[in-house]
Amino acid sequence: MTVNLEVAEGVGTIRLDRPPMNALDVATQDRLKELAEEATRREDVRAVVIYGGEKVFAAGADIKEMQAMDHTAMVLRARALQDAFTAVARIPKPVVAAVTGYALGGGCELTLCADFRIAGENAKLGQPEILLGLIPGAGGTQRLPRLIGPSKAKDLIFTGRMVKADEALALGLVDRVVPAGEVYEQAHAWAARLAQGPALALRAAKEAVDAGLETDIDTGLTVERNWFAGLFATEDRERGMRSFVEEGPGKAKFL
Secondary structure: OOEEOOOEOEEEEEEEEEEEEEEHEEEEEEEEHHHHHHHHHOOOOEEEEEEEOOOOOOOOEEEHHOOOOOOOOOOHHHHHHHHHHHHHHHHOEEEEEEEEEEEOOHHHHHOOOOOOEEEEEOEEEEEEHHHHHOOOOHHHHHHHHHHHHHHHHHHHHHHOEEEHHHHHHHOOOOOEEEEEHHHHHHHHHHHHHHHOOOHHHHHHHHHHHHHHHOOHHHHHHHHHHHHHHHHOOOOHHHHHHHHHHOOOOOOOOOO
């Protein structure tokens, strides 16, 4: 399999495994969607890490495969490509991308589907599609400007240039830079910490933030209000408030 899902400590690791560069061919895209949906369904998965291995995250699409596709073929495929990435973005649990080496094109777009990005010092990110006479097609023109702002996103998309980890951090394209050998460990630790939190409240927080970014503030406040009130019907809310009153803040244990 070109993508695998392994679960430990409540953390599901979706591992890209298509050596040498984890090129995202059609089969890999479809498998990614399948496993993202599995991670969404599984109760033993409470947080997710997206990882490409020690040397490379994903160097982009399989260009040889794409070169053989004509307009009709891509019209039929483009939606499935986006759906695979959207399935990752819509995992209703905390998701962190553990980025080593190249994360280019579709690889960069996949990191944009995570809630948090931890990059190794050896990471290089970019959207080089313009150099092929194309534009990003897996969400890059939409998720990248929402993350780092339109002008910075246009710089990367218009030029196709790669940025190293330090510049990616300054742009807000990644959230933390660590030694390359510590990327997965730190990503797993972040996810494992959140995996111990209140699952429904985390889901609500993620949906409220993501939905709010796509709409006006009044609608966003309605989403927040409905989730906030709804959480008062959960056992986690009872557990969290009871622990606060009896033991003080930050000591609640959630199932």
